[in-house]
Amino acid sequence: MAEEKLQRLEVVTPQERVYSQDIRFVVLPGAEGELGVLPEHAPLVSALKTGLVRVQNEGNTLKIAVSGGFAEVRNSKVTVLANAAEREDQINIERAKAAKERAEQRLAAKDPDIDLIRAEAALKRALNRLRATGQA
Known part of the structure; x- marks a missing residue:
C-alpha cells in the first residue's frame, strides 16, 4: 500500500x-x-x-x-x-456571544461617535468564533 x-x-x-x-x-x-x-x-x-x-x-x-x-x-x-x-475547542462560547451582542448594540445605536468599521469587524469576529463552535 x-x-x-x-x-x-x-x-x-x-x-x-x-x-x-x-x-x-x-x-x-x-x-x-x-x-x-x-x-x-x-x-x-x-x-x-x-x-x-x-x-x-x-x-x-x-x-x-x-x-x-x-x-x-x-x-x-x-x-x-x-x-x-x-x-x-478553545473558544469561550459565552464570551463570544457577549461580544456579538455588544457589537450589535453599538451598530443598532446609530451613534455618530461610534467607529462603524471597528464595530462591524468586532461583529464579524464574534460571529466567526460562534460559527467555529457550531453556535451560529
Missing part, C-alpha cells in the same frame, strides 16, 4: 502557536475566496480574511477561527500567520 502524503500545517499568532500538525487537507479563508490545499500544492502566498481554517485529517474536521493575516504554501508546508486564531 502506498504511503499517504501529508503536509505540515502551522497556525501562529503574535502571541502563540495555535496548531502544528501533519495533515491531509486544509481549507483557508483567502481574501479572494476559499483555498483548498493538498500536499505538494504549488507555492503561493495569500492574504486571509476573517473566517474558518478547516483542517481535515484522519476523517475528522477541526475548525480554527482566524481574524485576518496571511498564508504561505511551500514544500508541502502551510504556514498561517494570523492576527488572532482560536481552535474550536
